[in-house]
Amino acid sequence: MPDTTFLDSSELVINMGPQHPSTHGVLRVVLKLDGEKVLGTDCVIGYLHRGVEKIGENRTYQQFAPYVDRMDYCAAVSNGLGYCLAVEKLLNVEATPRAQVVRVILTELNRMASHLIWLGTHALDIGAITPLFYVMREREAILAIYEKYCGARLTTHAFRIGGLQYELYDGFEQEVKAACDLILPKIEEYETLLTGNRIWISRTKGVGILNADDCKAYGVTGPMLRAAGVKWDLRKAQPYSGYEQYDFEIPTGANGDTYDRYLVRMEEMRQAARIVRQAVDKIPVGPIMAKIPKVIKPPVGEVYVSIEAPKGELGYLIVSDGSPQPYRVRVRPPSFVNLQSLDRMARGALIADVVAIIGTIDIVLGEVDR
């Protein structure tokens, strides 16, 4: 909390949010201002708290799977993958090869969808309204694949513990390739709209600088860390679901400012499309579900599994006491951890830059509050 102000000082404490449209949901930021200059910020969170971790203690392992989709609802498939991998590690089973490849395709499509939403809302916050309409149009191609594959568009519940519930539909490969072919040229269009645009550059370049040391100190992961120049990606560092088979680059930035983070995320979308194209060509035949008992009773123990979600490192710590329900589920959400760096980045900036900085962190409040 910023210190209380006195009447004779020129400092002013105001609330930004929770209804402010640029805080991407119900985030309340208490700003301490000197005119337009930000002296300090304080995030008040919890307006979207649903107690997901506590719900997990009262559900069986299979029953909890749909709830994790509702944390980061822009990247529901990634959440499901992390949870399923954690329970599979607890059970000491592995998804079948076919299931693993399909999982990679769907999560990488989800990375594209999540970054598209980020691009649209972030540009909208800064004042560029046009990209929002275009990204929604392209995201529709990805959501249509989800709808055809598993029957839901946003909170998909696509993966089950041990593999997949649904077999691929006819024409899945062609539609995935068509979606990649559709989105890649459109990314160039967004770049035409934004990358060289003088307003965009002056609003983002040099705004919200967070260097590599600060990122490590705050535990910031994902595109924010990579924009600061650290080549760290869990898909390369500790591959899961067969990511070691795919050929892709880790894009990095140099300055760690908002503009670099924008470029890193744009490049990540292209790399995601690259992974999807490689994966689609080698979907093996075989079963989609590993041998999993109907009632999942993992042995006593605890596991921590983390994956590279679109927003950063998404980890699940699951403690099992041998019963069909987890003893404790703890989620390490990337948005929550990345949000810590807001104060560091916003201090000394102008109030209009706070909007740009919140947008560049790419938070989803469902995940921050859980």
Place this chain on the structure above:
Amino acid sequence: MKKFLRTVFLVDLIQGLWVTFHYQRPKYRCTEQYPAERPRVAERYRGAPRLNINPENGETLCISCNLCALACPENLIVVTSERNEQTRRKDLTTFIYDTSRCMFCGLCEDACPVDALELTQDFELATYSREGQIWDRQMLEEGPKPTEYKY
């Protein structure tokens, strides 16, 4: 010098404006005019629940095994049955499904051993009261009847 000229002649802005301008063509229109033009949802869409009946004699396919109620994370399905002494089977008496709490995860339809409970392509579930969201057996067998608007 080149950079200066590009700045003066607003090249970056005009390039962006060209992108927006070329989408003015009517063939790029992609908004769905919803009530007039109804979306075609996918075959596997998980929408309103339905309790299937045998189309020949109108009897329910449900065998009152209660597996859907056990699979449901929200405990929103209530199945009651009574034992039929003649056939030595359980006869379904009531089946209550609270769609207001449903998150359409599809675990109930996966659990059903006889494909009696299914999530269908109906997606218009709005009602005027909370009680209307709680569906009984008759409602589940008949399905929702949304108003279709004519234009």
